[in-house]
Amino acid sequence: MIFVTGGAGFIGANFVLDWLATTGEPVVNIDKLTYAGNLENLASVRDDARHTFVQADIGDSAVIAQLLAQHQPRAVLNFAAESHVDRSIHGPEDFIQTNVVGTFRLLEAVRAYWSGLPADAKSAFRFLHVSTDEVYGTLGATDPAFTESHNYEPNSPYSASKAASDHLVRAWHHTYGLPVLTTNCSNNYGPMHFPEKLIPLMIVNALAGKPLPIYGDGQQIRDWLYVRDHCSAIRRVLEAGRLGDTYNVGGWNEQANIDIVQTVCALLDELRPREDGKSYAEQIRFVQDRPGHDRRYAIDARKLERELGWKPAETFDTGIRKTVQWYLDHPEWVAHVQSGSYRDWVLQQYSAQEPA
Numbered sequence: 001m002i003f004v005t006g007g008a009g010f011i012g013a014n015f016v017l018d019w020l021a022t023t024g025e026p027v028v029n030i031d032k033l034t035y036a037g038n039l040e041n042l043a044s045v046r047d048d049a050r051h052t053f054v055q056a057d058i059g060d061s062a063v064i065a066q067l068l069a070q071h072q073p074r075a076v077l078n079f080a081a082e083s084h085v086d087r088s089i090h091g092p093e094d095f096i097q098t099n100v101v102g103t104f105r106l107l108e109a110v111r112a113y114w115s116g117l118p119a120d121a122k123s124a125f126r127f128l129h130v131s132t133d134e135v136y137g138t139l140g141a142t143d144p145a146f147t148e149s150h151n152y153e154p155n156s157p158y159s160a161s162k163a164a165s166d167h168l169v170r171a172w173h174h175t176y177g178l179p180v181l182t183t184n185c186s187n188n189y190g191p192m193h194f195p196e197k198l199i200p201l202m203i204v205n206a207l208a209g210k211p212l213p214i215y216g217d218g219q220q221i222r223d224w225l226y227v228r229d230h231c232s233a234i235r236r237v238l239e240a241g242r243l244g245d246t247y248n249v250g251g252w253n254e255q256a257n258i259d260i261v262q263t264v265c266a267l268l269d270e271l272r273p274r275e276d277g278k279s280y281a282e283q284i285r286f287v288q289d290r291p292g293h294d295r296r297y298a299i300d301a302r303k304l305e306r307e308l309g310w311k312p313a314e315t316f317d318t319g320i321r322k323t324v325q326w327y328l329d330h331p332e333w334v335a336h337v338q339s340g341s342y343r344d345w346v347l348q349q350y351s352a353q354e355p356a
C-alpha cells in the first residue's frame with residue numbers, strides 16, 4: 001500500500017481516484033483539510049475499503065510516525081502543500097510552515113521508518129515529491145523550455161517554498177540515501193480544480209455573470225496539462241524513475257492567459273449560452289497585475305518520454321472541453337467549495353483591484 005499526502009486537494013484527489021481505478025492498490029490519504037482540501041472530491045471512494053482517509057498535518061511528526069508504523073507503506077507520495085501563488089503573496093507564513101517545515105518533518109518521519117525496514121522493503125521503498133515548474137523561475141519569449149538541469153530561480157513566496165522543499169528532498173537522498181524521486185510539473189487543469197486558479201475561476205465567474213479578471217496584459221504564458229496526465233506521469237515515475245532524479249512533466253501546450261480565457265468563453269457560449277445571446281467574453285476585465293508575475297513557463301518533458309516512455313494522452317482541446325463540461329455538471333460541488341472562507345479570499349484579492 002501507499003501513502004498519499006494532500007489527497008483531498010485538486011491533484012491529490014484526482015491521483016487517488018486514478019490510482020485506485022488503475023492499480024487497485026490500497027491508499028492511506030493524509031490531508032490536513034485546509035480551505036483547499038475537500039472530502040467531496042473523494043465521495044466516490046468513501047466506502048471503498050482500499051481508501052483510508054486520515055485528517056492530519058504532514059508536519060505532525062508523531063501522527064505521521066504512528067501511521068507509518070501502523071500501515072507500513074511501500075511508498076509515500078507528497079502532494080500536500082499550500083499551492084496558490086496569490087495567497088503566498090498575501091500571506092507567505094503558511095507556505096513556509098507546510099511546504100518547507102512540513103516537508104522537512106515528513107522527510108524525517110519517513111527516514112526513521114525507512115531506516116528500520118528489512119533490506120528488501122528498504123530497497124523497494126520510494127518517497128515521491130510532487131513539485132512544480134515554478135521553481136525554475138521565468139522564461140523570455142524565445143528561451144528554450146525548462147529542462148531538469150535549469151537553475152532554480154524561484155520568484156514568488158510559493159515557488160521559493162517549493163524550491164526549498166525540493167532541495168530538502170534532494171539532500172535527504174544525497175546525505176541519508178533516502179530513495180527519493182521528484183516531479184516538476186507545469187500548470188494542471190481538470191475536474192475538482194479549486195476556483196481560485198485561473199481556469200476554474202473563469203468558468204464559475206462566467207456562469208455567475210461576474211467579471212473575468214485578467215492580470216496585467218494577459219500575455220503571460222503557461223504550459224497546461226490535463227490533471228489525469230499528471231497522474232499517469234507520477235505513476236510512471238514511481239514505477240520506474242531513477243533514484244534521486246527529477247522529472248519534468250508538461251503538456252507541450254504553451255498558451256497565453258487571454259487565449260485560455262477566450263477558449264473557456266467560447267466553450268461556454270456553445271455549451272451554456274448566455275440568455276442575452278452575447279458572448280461570455282464580454283465579461284473579461286483587465287485588472288492590476290500580480291506582483292512579481294512570472295512571464296512564461298514552458299516544460300521540456302523529453303527526459304520523461306525518452307527514459308520512461310510517458311506522453312500526455314489528452315490534447316488541450318479534448319481536456320478543456322471535458323473540464324468545462326465537468327463544471328457544468330457539478331454546480332453543487334462549486335456551491336459547496338464557495339464557502340465563507342473562499343468568499344473572504346475573493347473579496348480580499350479582487351475587490352480592491354483597479355482596472356489595468
Ligand code: NAD
Pocket residue numbers: 005006007008009010011012030031032033034035036037038056057058059078079080081082083084098102130131132133162184185186187188189194
Ligand atoms: P491544492 O491546494 O488543491 O491541494 C493541496 C492539498 O494539500 C489540500 O487538500 C490541503 O488540505 C492539503 N494540505 C495543505 N497543507 C497540508 C498539511 N500541512 N498537511 C497535510 N495536508 C495539507 O493543490 P494542488 O493544486 O492539488 O497541488 C498539489 C501539489 O502539486 C502541490 O504540491 C503543488 O505544489 C503541486 N503542483 C501543482 C500544480 C498545479 O497546477 N495545481 C502544478 C505542479 C505542481
Ligand code: DAU
Pocket residue numbers: 083084085086131132133134185186187188196197198199201213214215216218220221222257290297
Ligand atoms: O506552474 C505550476 C503552478 O501552476 C503550480 O505550481 C501552482 O500550484 C498553481 O497554482 C499554478 O500557478 P499559476 O500562478 O501559474 O496558476 P494560476 O491559476 O493562479 O494563474 C495562472 C495564470 O493566470 C497566471 O499567469 C496568473 C493568471 N491569472 C490568475 C488568476 C487567478 C489571472 O490573470 N487572473 C486570475 O484571476
